[in-house]
Amino acid sequence: MSTVQPSPLLSLSNVGRDFDVSRPWLNRIIERAPRQLLRAVDSVSFDVRKGETFALVGESGCGKSTLARLIVGLYAPSRGSIRFDGVEISNPAARVETTRMRRRMQMIFQDPFASLNPRWRVRDIVAEPIRVLGLAADEAEVVARVAELLKQVGLAPEDGEKYPHEFSGGQRQRISIARALSGRPEFLVCDEPTSALDVSVQAQILNLMSELQTRLGLTYLFISHNLAVVSHVADRVGVMYLGRLVEIADAQDLFAQPKHPYSRMLLDAVPDLEMSGRQRTPVAGEVPNPLSPPSGCAFHPRCPHANDRCKIESPKLIWHGDAASACHAVEENRI
């Protein structure tokens, strides 16, 4: 899909984020309840290379959306560092640098009904980043740029006069994309961009995103729970489970030969549209409560290959060439 260069555009190292979900102070005093922290993201490290589509997959509650918000700066990380084009952007002390870097990234949200202001006309929604970032010299340039952006995402320039409610879900997602592109970003974080859409509309949006990537040389971080969509768009994939990355691999390798038992289970659970009648291992159990994650490897209660070591020791993400997995069984060549 795109030319992959070695220099990473985005680089995360040991990023973690905790949320304080303790009871109110008075309850804690009276009930002698301790503080309670929810570890939403825990020691996550990966790179996103220029021009590629890196996808994060996982079930609800695995921390993939929290990670997206950490990257664009909607949350501050509790631990670790996030570097964009070599510059640390998670450090609140370096505000000026951070702001300059953040201009180069934008985000597309899941729900096209909630992410557009219903009281604004589409032209104002799309023009907002241009005005805020001061990218146009005068009003005429803003108007011209908005018209160009709307055309780029397959809408008519006249649509700018309308309000969001006059559009269908797919068209609204096109507006979100136009808004994200209006600041001329290099890097787009897309959090479940098509999961609120019907399949035929999803196909239109995925095709549009891939066309824009080729034309504008964009880099995507694509977050989704839908493995088929990820398999279609991604160059590389990271699989998350309970706040940690359990496997990173080229999309092609991951879908052909998943290594981590959780990736295997996820792939096995995808409904078989080809109706090949393949045998599948029944999926066992559910995602544990993130407030009291299991000891050792978080996946061990559901894992068919777990042994005593998995119950005690949390596996680290170990790289072999271009792929990595966090599993004792893979490391010991047991599976």
Add this chain to the structure above:
Amino acid sequence: MILEVVDLKIEFRTRHGTLVAVDGITFSIAPGEVLGVVGESGAGKSLTGTAIIGLLEPPGCIAAGEIRLEGERIDNLPYEAMRRIRGRRIGAIFQDPLTSLNPLYTIGAQLVETIRTHLDIGAAEARERALALLREVGIPAPEDRIDHYPHQFSGGMRQRVVIALALCAEPRLIIADEPTTALDVSIQAQIIQLLKKLARERGAAVMLITHDMGVIAETADRVAVMYAGRIAEIGPVREVIRAARHPYTAGLMGSIPKIRAATQTRRGPLVQIDGTMPRLNAIPPGCAFHPRCARCFERCLTERPEPRPVGANLTACWLYEHGAA
């Protein structure tokens, strides 16, 4: 046949005129059979299900056609008579398990209440039955879990409880409206297997409404594809998925991303059906799909095609007027 729907038409009569949401659909479901109903949002699939359970709310109403349950007409029954059928002979499973359960009662209380409403048995026996049902839908340690409240269950477990509730009175027909949409893939696979097993074992008819073709491929025996309130194509699931005749079904199948085969490296663009489904107040004349259809010709603009046999399917498309596939 357990369920027969003949020429069903559902209208919304509003001040601004009458909107036809479901326009003359005909299908039937046999014992032990799972009929999948697919379509995009607004195609009228949920509305059809709602009409069958008799929960259509004004201004929506059945304007024409018949719904028969085991030969008996149920579309014109008074409210009380329908209330006795609902739950007893038709079970319903909805998308969000949390809204189908009362948060203030234990799941045991809700199961026992439902069982005793429909069957003439004592409280102790009803509790035994509730336990058996919970075991059947795969809830571990039902003796402990039966006295828990809905919020103490996870999403997948809650959906199992809802399925147990729907099965309380051994209904002949189960209407499942997007039963796995709110669930994660790994849980979705478990629920699909469960629904399929229950239909087979109990000889009940299942109408599975979903927008997810993958779920249909795994579960259904036959599938009906709906578009703008009409059935575009209906037939055995293999035929519809592998050899769709109707241009809409073919486009829909092509637009679904598939997990890449090991040998396939480059991804071409997905098949794209341009445009969107028409709104109810602007359904085009002739074939409702013609403005988006690449193979449309003159006749499609004016005359509405009826479903006719093409191979093993019934297809509503003028391309197959003479039955040629």
